[in-house]
Amino acid sequence: MSILWEKSETWRWLVRRTRDSKPFFLAFATLCGVVPGVIGYGVMQLTNSRNPQLEARLRENARPESLMMGKVNQERLAEYLGELQRKEDTNDRYVAALRGETLTRTPYQRIQPVPKQNAEKKSNSNEKA
Structure with a gap:
């Protein structure tokens, strides 16, 4: 983490903003939880197959x-x-x-x-x- 702190201005800005602003911290934390959840839900819906032909082939x-x-x-x-x-x-x-x-x-x-x-x-x- 020290490499991020020393080299990345964006990381330092993000840490300062979350430390100084409670609303920004809550928004950032919500974003970090909701976005992966939405992506995961979308992937599960796309890969879930209720195809009767596929199920019949797998049973065979x-x-x-x-x-x-x-x-x-x-x-x-x-x-x-x-x-x-x-x-x-x-x-x-x-x-x-x-x-x-x-x-x-x-x-x-x-x-x-x-x-x-x-x-x-x-x-x-x-x-x-």
Whole structure:
């Protein structure tokens, strides 16, 4: 910054004006925030494509894993939104997630713990054999 201060008369003028005039400072700060925001919004609008043909082409070229994950996420979202629509209690979902468990079936019967003990017993029996 010292190079700017020593060499640039424009920089020194800008610093003096913002230091001495509060309205100029507010106008300059607003300008520095609004102009990049407007430019960014314009770029996002220009690059956003809602072209159905493009979306169809991208879906055709999608990998099977991506399609499968999209279907799974859609099913999970549909289940969750259905529970919300029926005003069911979904607190058990959060409790199970904190424990590292997956929810299936009906509430309070659907908690499925991750089987750790069985995997350890099998690995120990394989080592002994």
